[in-house]
Amino acid sequence: MKFTLSWLKDHLDTTASVDEIAEALTDLGLEVEGIENPAAALENFVIGKVVAAEKHPDADKLQVCRVELPGGEDQIICGAPNARQGITVVVARPGTYVPGPDFTIGVGKIRGVESHGMMCSERELGLGDAHEGIIELPSGEVGQSFADWLAENDPAKVDPVIEIAITPNRGDALGIRGIARDLSARGVGTLKPLEVNSVQGSYDCPIGVEIAPDTRDGCPIFAGRLIRGVKNGPSPDWLQDRLRAIGLRPISFLVDVTNYITYDLNRPLHVFDADKVAGNLRVHRAEGGESFAALDEKSYTLDQGMIVISDDNGVESLAGIMGGVDTSVTEETTNVFVESALWNPVQIALTGRALRIHSDARQRFERGIDTDFVTTGLQIAVRMIVDHAGGEASKSVIAGATPDNSRAYRFDPKAVTRIVGMEIPVKEQRQTLDRLGFRLDGETAHVPAWRSDIQGEADLVEEVARVASLSKLQGVPLPRPEGVAQPVLTPMQARLSKARRTTASLGYDECVTYSFIDAQAASLFGGGSDATRLENPISSEMSHMRPDLLPGLLRAAARNQARGQADLALFEAGHVFWGGEPGEQRLCVAGLLTGRTGPKDVHGAARPVDLYDAKADAEAVLASMGAPAKVQILRGGEGWWHPGRHGRICLGPKKVLGVFGELHPRVLAELDVKGPAVAFVLWPEEVPLPRQNGAARPAFTPPALQPVERDFAFVVDAKVEALTLVNAAAGADKALISNVRVFDQFQGGSLGEGRKSVAITVRLQPTEKTLTEKEIEAVGAKIVEKVTKATGGELRG
DSSP states (O other), rough: EEHHHHHHHHHEEEEHHHHHHHHHHTTTTTOEEEEHHHHHHHHHOEEEEEEEEEEOOOOOEEEEEEEEEEEEEEEEEOTTTTOOOOEEEEEEEEETTTTTTTEEHHHOTTEEEEOEEEOOHHHHHTTOOOOOOOOOOOOTTTTTHHHHHHHHHOOGGGGOEEEEEOTTTTTGGGSSSHHHHHHHHHHHHOOOOOOOOOOOOOOSSOOOOOOOOOGTOSSEEEEEEEESSSOOOOOHHHHHHHHTTTTOOOHHHHHHHHHHHHHHHHHOEEEGGGGGGSEEEEEEEEOOOEEETTSOOOOOEETTEEEEETTTTHHHETTTEEEHHHHOOOOTTTEEEEEEEEEEHHHHHHHHHHHHHOHHHHHHTOOOTTTOOOOHHHHHHHHHHHHHOOOEOOOOEEEEEOOOOOEEEEOOOOHIIIIIOOOOHHHHHHHHHTTTTOOTTTTTEOOOTTTTTHHHSSHHHHHHHHHOOOGOOOOOOOOOOOSSOOOOOOHHHHHHHHHHHHHHHOEEEEOOOOOOEEHHHHHHHOOGGGBBSHHHHHGGOOOOOSSSSSSHHHHHHHHHHTTOOOSSEEEEEEEEESSSSTTTEEEEEEOOOOOSSOOOOTTTOOOOOHHHHHHHHHHHHHTTTOSSSEEEEOOOOTEEEEEEEEEEEEEEEEEEEEEEEEEHHHHHTTTTTOEEEEEEEOOOOSSSSSOOOOOOOOOOOSSSSSOOOEEEEEETTTOOOTTHHHHHHHHTOOOEEEEEEEEEEEEEEEGGGTEEEEEEEEEEEOSSOOOOOOHEEEEEEEHHHHHHHHHHHHEOO
């Protein structure tokens, strides 16, 4: 959207500079994209007077002129035919940049005679195409700035042009009066009243108008007036200057009037050559397939439902978008029908996009214009035509009626502080809304018809804050609550966050996989039943809810291995599902290791990952979640674990915290994963919550008495697991025994076939008194008894 400063001042009484206006517009949300200020390019040109002119001694067409300038006379060589004594001229002194020829003037010699500057033509200053001679000014003082002289005598030549960006919601700012209204609300100036001096109609309009019943939702009102005896021709200079300044080409007065009012008041209009209109005008929907020759010299085929204006000969205008060439005005037009209507924004947008027509009218109608300005805009246009082109106007013809789009919302001055955080006096808030055109009735604000974007109380707050300037917002710290604030995260959310951090710190990369997997992968991990099948899956590979996190991690590992990444450490935290009902899900943390522990090195430290790597990582993650240090490792994992190389981490036979170990080779083959692959799966919800909710830990009390260690070696069947032996020994005296560990294993030899020896160390930690030898022997006897009973073995002699 472009406009000139003088055009803006037609609506705004202000003394603000261009820079002040530009700063205010950007702060109001009407961002200034550019400013063209012709005066800035002319500020170094001064007015001089030729006091003498003589023919150049070596050139017949050159004159050696003595020009009076500030500081004395200078000699300038000039080849213009009108260079002569006594004229007032525009001079570029040495060092001045001349925009037309794009060079900087310097002192030079022309045919041996020095020249100290240049007397300029209009083309050389970028003011026009005239270059037959230099500029002759009818007035002006020597030394006066040429830019100042133009501002006083020909302001259109130095009228600054401002271009702003319009957001889709601010359709009212597509008119210069709407821009002036915003600036007035900011206090940059005062909005001038809009004068509407209607032309009295002297006869009934011979052209009738009608809106088809099925089109009234797309055109609520259609109005027009006939003007007889107009004289079309070029527009006045002031009107042409303004249109050129904003990038429009003057065509003829009747057309220029509609363009002017479109930009000036955001009121698109159209004029028909009344002598070319056959019969009456009818607004209706196209049947589809009609051909329409538009003013852009293109022919369009209309779709069914598009709104058009037709006469007896057919379609004459594409409603709200573009007129037709068949009824367009020309220099010979003497009778004109001026139309003003209101069109449905959605219908205009759909038609414009379908036909790919971009016009000023479409841009405004689809963003929403003043619904109460249809007939007023028509009267302003008729008055302007009659005053400049003559003619006699008819009475108005109107089909339909102005729709009632009135809206009102509660105005709460405290909402600005609550929503925006700005302290604005109530009087200033009410004054802002009043200047923007809102009608205030107590605590109710009635929205003006031109603000279609205001749809609620929050929009009123936005208007007040926008005009007051959001740049004045001050950072204010949030109020500090009294006492200790309640935790934001639940215990389980905090636990999951700790698990994520710990796993990542162990070198794992977090994955976020889909909660949906294919039936094959689901069946490998105990799922794939109808209970978890999706009714409408997005693909065949996402047909079931995942029963475990491992399928997603294994799929990710397979993709990475296919691309040459063999050594992987991946983890994921999320829910797994065993049914489709609420609550049939479980929180889970899973990690996967494949390949080797590290890259190859000269010491041969790298090795394939094993279940003990997974066990160590699982224990570290459980510790971060607050799991007890004493746990049991039991067999009996699900079928996707290697039967002899996995363990369940338990607090008892029925309290399982997680599983670790190698994955079954069959599962790896099904999912195209190259082994070895070890993993762990943990269930945070199974970890007992601490008995105390406080963050403080109890004081650490080191044992006051020295521990005692005793070694035992048992001969057991080769199939007996060492873990069974360890658990049995630890259960002999839970209060006194603090640790049991295996330190040796021997099989075969003198033990015989199918037998092995397992040696353990048992640590006894007294708490009340030093143990006597008799007490130690009693505990040892219990250990032997428990292990013998649990394993069927015997103490090795």
